[in-house]
Amino acid sequence: MTALQGLLGPDHVLTGDDAEPYLLDWRGRYRGEALAVACPGSVDEVAGVVAECARLGVPIVPQGGNTGLCGAGTPDGSGTALILSLRRLNAIREIDVENDTITVEAGCVLQAVQDAARAAGRLFALSLAAEGSCTVGGNLATNAGGTQVLRYGNARDLTLGLEVVTPQGERWDGLRGLRKDNSGYSLRDLYIGSEGTLGIITAATFKLFPLPVAQSTALIALPSLEAAVALLARARAGFGPALTGFEVMAADVLGQVFTVFPEQRLPFAGEGAGAAWHALLEVSDSESAAHAQARFESVLGNALAAGNALDVVIAHSDAQSQALWHLRESIPLAEARLGKSIKHDVSLPASRIADFVRDTNALLQARYPGVRNVVFGHLGDGNLHYNVARAPGQSEAALLALQPEVYRLVHDSVHAHAGSISAEHGVGQLKRDELPRYKGAVELALMKRIKAALDPQGIMNPGKVLQS
Template sequence: MIDLAVLHGIVGEQHVLTGDAAAPYLSDWRGRYIGAALAVVRPGSTAEFAALVRLCADAGVPVVPQGGNTGLCGGATPDASGRAVLLSTQRLNRIRAIDRDNDTMDVEAGCVLQEVQQAAHEVGRLFPLSLGSEGSCTVGGNLATNAGGTQVLRYGTMRELTLGLEVVTAQGDIWHGLRGLRKDNTGYDLRDLYIGSEGTLGIITAATLKLYPLPVARCTALLALSSIEDAIRTLTLARQGFGASLTGFELMAGNCLQAVQRCFPAQQLPFDAVSAALPWFALLELSDSESEARARERFETVLGEAIEAGCVRDAVIAGSLAQSRALWHLRESIPLAERELGKCIKHDISIPVSRMAAFVRDTNQALQQAFPGVQHVIFGHLGDGNLHYNVAHGEHGSESDLLARQDAVFEVVHDRVHAVGGSISAEHGVGQLKRDALSRYKDPVELALMHRVKRALDPLGIMNPDRVLPPAAI
């Protein structure tokens, strides 16, 4: 046990929260996980984080790091024991430096993603990570889960967007690893080890991020499609026609966009009734560094080829930045519509693009056989094979009945993901939601190596315990 007065001495009494003041930090934003903590502490510097971790290590007290608390797998929610100290990065929110010549910026873990994007834009640069939760998620959480988003196709995940890290280890030491180097071959890549580890090995407190030139032109189109096979054929044409300029290719089932229109009537599909009733839609974006005219010509040429080939039934091309934002807003509103309609069983999976259509067809059939009437809510980043394959209760089902079957639904979906060589977690992390499933789908040698890394870096097991790794195997 730790005396709260000692915590007050490190960060100040106003930054140690208990009781009602701590409650907002103890539940995930979907309300699926609710925990307890000895205290919620908001350090304001890396040195304070280090002092707090040393204190917890000496006392054998678990540490749970938390950023914007926008996660979907319960990775930042403490358990119900009330033993843990939750360390929030809320106050660790400075942009330390921007180097335009090196195209890098040093930011602290509590920086909100949208603020990082804006800071880069103000100096004529682009930080390309883009998520629906970018107005509230933080860089630390993005790093902890190796976030992807809508522009992975061109720029990669957070792992590819990060050059260096500053980390507080499980012993309370500080690894000063902020480096703006594209090449550094001086040993093991600790950066990649901490990214995606969800706070189970240490706490990322700052990062050196890559910046890119602002695109001169962007072209966006919403496509109406008859099948996933047509979406894949269109993606292939876009890759061939756009090359590295292809920024995004988002797939959305028709019922997802219908839900957006029901929940948010101001948002309507820009198609006639026939096209709006098609089962699939795709959002396609090209970014060009040369000229608006060149981008538009390439864009229209490729779309024309897709229409002539019969891949695309109808298309709407944004004629302005405002129209482009409106099309993206449709896509980004799908998770919000899901939330309005009730809790569902979420799957964040990665599938080889070539097997995507067969996976969706076969898994839909298997779920309907096992759980008649469930609704399939399918959307995601087709360009990099990341699908949000979600399952909702149907018209005659209930939220509670669906959630009671969660483990059985997971097994049906994850078994088929595994069978096609996919992954059960693409960008949301593992947290506590998928922790126990790793034993079923991970290679035993791979899992054993992960356990060894955990024991080596966190021998006391205090860093975000019972997350990511199945507890029985630790």
């Protein structure tokens, strides 16, 4: 502790009440204990802290904005680990407008990076609900997804280079701003998504994109999830890469929204109002708002004519677009008001999604009659937030007591439909013990060999992703 205080200054080694906010994850789901919270202010200080921990065999739990959903940033209860907070590493190191790249430190809040890019006339294309407080280091550690993956990819796809402090306290400078670089193993991709178990990402060089000239949104009423999948194919062909969002929402999910927020309503009458599913599409146009709307009219007109869609509303202003997105964004708020539910973050091949939802809904109803299936998500990426809410009259506690069984049922069904039990939130503590059931022995053994090779002492975020 004295060594740490000497290294960082006494103000940047937190204990007692000061450490408290770092010990509990933001959903209040995981609470741990720690020796202290170290808050280094430079990469050299990060390396110094890690080298000291390596010397003493002290486990390290890296933490960014503490907005993770799987407990990867929270230590266990032993109190033997040091939390290493990256929040003070928050410099925008460089924006290279000509190369369309930005180099930032891990502790930068996502929104600050978006803002810096926009100020330079560029788009930083990672966007997700926690962007006001999550850090890009955490986004990289979990390979975060969000709402623009369909067009721009996950955090991984946006990253060109990394800077990493190894578990031995060495610094790897891999901050390359290159679109093509085939000079050895892709260490970058190994660290991305490794949730702090192989080293500490301290900075990254990201791709930037031109800002779209216009964005337009449409809401489409659909007879079935199969029709939504067919519409996705039609939209991909018709809009090409201009298609930047394709969200789906089941009717009972929107029903929840209207229960909690009675001032909201569907912009449809007749068939569209009673549709089983709705899709929200976003197109980003490099030409004009008028062009985006004309494309919507052409592509969605064809979908209506082909019986692919029941009804369509196209936003003709930013305000109308925002109103349509507001429906989608109200889902988690309505869910929260109606009580805790059992949440799944899963992905499936588009071709299997309708079967998965039908089969899994049926399995759940057979086993737990009356529970509500709250299904919505990023259909364009095959990513569903498949949540299970209380049956009428069921208590929150009674539902949550079923969580392990429901997880098992849903994840077994995901696996049977060739999907993944973690689409965009990672593994952390939450799904660590589920991995062996779905990964197979060879894949797990390969992961363990890599872990042992890069972190032979096992001090980096032990007990996350892999059993320690």
